[in-house]
Amino acid sequence: MSRFAPGARVRVRDAWPERSAPMHLRTPHYLRGREGEVQRVLGTFPNPEAIAFGRPGEPRPLYHVLFEHKPIWNEGQEGDTVMVEIFEHWLEEA
Amino acid sequence: MAGEPTAESIALLDKLVAALKRRGVMTEEDIQARVASADRASPETGARMVARAWTDPAYRELLLRDGSAAAEAMGVRMAGNPPLGVLEDKPDLHHLVVCTLCSCYPRAVLGYPPHWYKSVAYRARAVREPRAVLAEFGTALPAGVKIRVVDSTADYRWMVLPLRPAGTEGWAEDRLAALVTRDHLVGVSLPALQGATQAA
Structure with a gap:
């Protein structure tokens, strides 16, 4: 079961676990702490943070999340966007 | 980026492939089929x-x-x-x-x-x-x-x-x-x- 539906406002966790231990993360650093909108539930996939180290990857819901471009970089054109696959355990309600 | 593979990396690949075959993870036919499909794409x-x-x-x-x-x-x-x-x-x-x-x-x-x-x-x-x-x-x-x-x-x-580009109707x-x-x-x-x- 996925926690967020299309249209939900979400925030990417402002977490930096790679600073304390070697990690394999699929959440781009430029989105940490950023708010976006869920576009689509893409399905459930084994957690890459575990399988990268040969551990069993429990299934995690994956979302396509849309972000405004300009607030991320403080430059660019109004209305441009970036859409990124984010795993559920990296998202919180905004 | 890649350049020519070194003798060492080729030897390592040979050992890995041999181990995968020995354990029944893949056969030579699987490898050839995969190479063919990658090349065809x-x-x-x-x-x-x-x-x-x-x-x-x-x-x-x-x-x-x-x-x-x-x-x-x-x-x-x-x-x-x-x-x-x-x-x-x-x-x-x-x-x-x-x-x-x-x-x-x-x-x-x-x-x-x-x-x-x-x-x-x-x-x-x-x-x-x-x-x-x-x-x-x-x-x-x-x-x-x-x-x-x-x-x-x-x-x-x-x-x-x-x-679809304009002008391609029909x-x-x-x-x-x-x-x-x-x-x-x-x-x-x-x-x-x-x-x-x-x-x-």
Whole structure:
């Protein structure tokens, strides 16, 4: 079961676990702490943070999340966007 | 980037392959089949999918709903490949695909990625200054078109369904497919009639 539906406002966790231990993360650093909108539930996939180290990857819901471009970089054109696959355990309600 | 493999890396690969065969993980036939399928994959497959979507509304609907099934319908074996998602360009929205973390690419329908797609410069810049990157590819979007960068960070692979160029009404699928290149399917440029200038 996925926690967020299309249209939900979400925030990417402002977490930096790679600073304390070697990690394999699929959440781009430029989105940490950023708010976006869920576009689509893409399905459930084994957690890459575990399988990268040969551990069993429990299934995690994956979302396509849309972000405004300009607030991320403080430059660019109004209305441009970036859409990124984010795993559920990296998202919180905004 | 790669250069010639060293004797050491070849010896390591031989040992790995031998161990995988010994344990029954794969056979020589599996390896040959995989090599053949990787070599066969080319942007022509993606181009044929786009041309069919331009002419066949039912196929277009399938392509946008389930890219993997749409690829299978064109004879591509998708088993073992990540799911394919297709991004529909609209008159006011253009998609650009990048993988900022590594170089994820829809190889099953586009073949091997070009070197620039894997470069640090493209990966860093496409997501930050997509309009400057498009300009360097010689691509001018019509006024009012918004850009949506799709950063391919996880388990899907993404391909763009570009707009059908004006002036191609009544064209057959094969002729349309010949208009579509790899760069259009990544989104760094737009299909156009040869000799025609893109609207500024």
